[in-house]
Amino acid sequence: KGRLSIQTNPMYYRNCEAIVAQARHFNTLAPNMQVKMPVTQAGVQAIEESTYHGVNVNATVSFTVPQAVAVAEAVERGLNRRAAEGKDVSNMRPVCTIMIGRTDDWVKVAVAKQGIDINPDYLNWAGIAVFKNAYRIWQERGYRVRLLAAAYRHLGHWSELIGGDVVLTIPYEWQLKVNGSDIPVVERMQNPVDAQIVDEMYAKIPDFRRAYDPDGMAVAEFDSYGATVRTLRTFIAAVHDLNGVIRDFMLPNPDVK
Structure with missing residues (x-):
């Protein structure tokens, strides 16, 4: 039986x-619930506590190596607390999303806002480079939470992760694109992103450095990272939209036939 993800407010x-x-x-x-919660400062604390209480977490609103490492450490603390009290951890399957x-x-937004001169094709590798760097750290440290890739923009977001011990949540429209592509299905997870691409983004784009380095941000900085703010604004707006739909059912507009 698979996991059913459900998002906290x-x-x-x-x-x-x-x-x-x-x-x-x-x-x-x-x-078989998998509960999604954001990798904000409060969210990292919630991930540890929820794991301790036996919740299988799916850490989301996450875009960077420092966020992923903070999640992994929080999950380890929660699992260790459970184990120390003799509580079962055999059915725990936590995941950490990197969007x-x-x-x-x-x-791309940061580059445009700051007028940074860089090959625009390089920017399509930013998320892949972040994910592969996180995966390298996972292999070194043996974290029990699995990495999950989400928010696809091009087929490289699938093909460059083939062969890794990771989770991919591929929406139906992207399943069609994957199945219709002629990209060979071969192991690429261990292939590093071209060093020239990574080095130039690292040298020129401060927010890529913050995303790529495991120590690029402190937990207190997660809430103000641009991708976090953009995504929270979108998610919170969707909550308000849903509330509006429900309100129209509860209080139908009397002016409309």
Whole structure:
């Protein structure tokens, strides 16, 4: 049986207690729940606490190596606390998402805003470079949370990760593109991104450095990272839109036939 992901209210991104309470409730809905919560400062705390309480987390609103490492360390703390108390961890399958397409999106916005002169084709490798650097760290440190790639923008976001012990959530439209492509299905996860591409982005784009280096940001900086702000704004707007739809059912417009 696969996992069913369900998202905590993105409006709680600064409230650890509210995230944990909702996550624990969602975890009671079925035996195969995977609860999504944002990798903000409060979210990192919530990930540890939720893991401790037996919730399989899916860390989301995550775009960078420092966010992924913070998630992995939080999950390890939560799992170790459970194990120390004799609680079962055998069914724990936590994942940490890196929204690689949104990493690309933000790097492109940052380049445009700051007037940085760089080959625009390089920017399509930003998320892949971040993900592969995180994966290298995972192999070195043996974290128990699995990396997950999401937010596809081009087929390289699939093909460059083939062969890795990772999760790919591929939407239907992208499944069609993958199946219709002539890209050979061969192992590429261990192939590093061209050093010239990584080095030039690292030298010229501060927000790529922040995303690529495991120490590129402190946890307190996660909430203000551009990709985080952009994504939270989108997710919170969607909550308001959904509330509006529900409100129209509860209070139909009396002026309309």
